[in-house]
Amino acid sequence: MTHGPHEHGGTGPDAASGPGPDAAGPTEWTRPDEVGVGPWEGEWPTDERYDPELLEHGDRRNVVDPYRYWRREAIVSDVDRRRHPFHVAIENFQHDHNIGTVVRTANAFAAAAVHIVGRRRWNRRGAMVTDRYQHLHHHPDVDGLVTFARSEDLTIVAVDNTHGARRIETATLPRRCVLLFGQEGPGLSAEARDAADLSVSIAQFGSTRSINAGVAAGIVMHTWITQHADLGQAW
Template sequence: MSEPASAAATDSRGHDESVGVGPWLGEWPDGPQWDPELLEHGDRRNVVDEFRYWSVAAIAAELDARRDPARVLHVAIENWAHDFNIGSVVRTANAYNVAGVHIVGRRRWNRRGAMVTDRYLHVHHHSDAAALAAWAEAEGLPLVGVDNVPGSRPVEGYALPPRCVLVLGQESTGLTPAMQAACDVVVHITQYGSTRSLNAGAAAAIAMYAWSHHHPPR
């Protein structure tokens, strides 16, 4: 079996002009995970080398198979004003292989920041906080809000549950009162500067890292 051809071309200054890998050279590999179109034309997607030339469905199935049922993380995002940070939250959720992303409120959201990573995730919609809470209760998953509101607990010292839903609010207003009431606990990320809050995408990344630090894959 041949190795994939590199797609990296350089200009006169030695800078890369392309990303990913080019068409597969030689005999194609055999298996249901391989995408014939990618093998023929190259794979320039933002995926790790392990998944080069794999179909979207095969990658999603493999990510599902790698999750430990005892360690399950979901991420929910309130979407009342088409928050542009949702895409970056989804991209980070893919990086941490979360079991699902839940959009609460408006169904439509800006996918540009997701860099098509939503194709490898299970994305769900809930009309409001009560609907998300009902789903989480049926699944046996506590809701953990992430917001620096009165009564919240610092995430640095909080033992995040191995199975839970991290719930994030809008960039401007944070978690709505209804969502705060629906959460089993609300945690915050301790800050030391003058700004009132972190960017929602940055806060989501820190919260997901905090969870994975407590519950790394086996």
């Protein structure tokens, strides 16, 4: 979720470690098109998680309010405490433009990591800078992903509208798993389908046989969240 121009922040996830309700804090941007918060007013917090440059100049990053003014490394470290045990993998043999969207969604749901299978380079525009806060791994081929999954005792769940796939609406996803997605158009490669321990599909009711890969990834990740996440930990 993005935030509007009148965000307030300055406290961390643990309220006891940040400023109290009467402490000095950020100022609002006066321009209606500015997103985020302005420079910190009053005495600066001494917590090492805060970035002096952001405190001085303001924080217009796309981060939730509790992380305002925090250093990037501090944000990643805090999210690491709450990451979920599912991974996301997407094939990238044709320089798929949906990967950025997948990364952004994985970050929103605190996925353990995103795995790029195939080409190392991918279009980061759709990630909206969230790749700075999300762990990313590269595997040159499906075999590399499988080796990683087996070493971490992760079930590989292929997502594709193929014969024999279970409906995601009625399937129970493994808690520890890799959600594996194919490219826009061709879908999963034969190697990926063969490597899967479980295959699931998304129920559709219109004329097209498939939906956008980025949208499909969001649907399946959210299904995992509804089945396994502690919603009390959400912002």
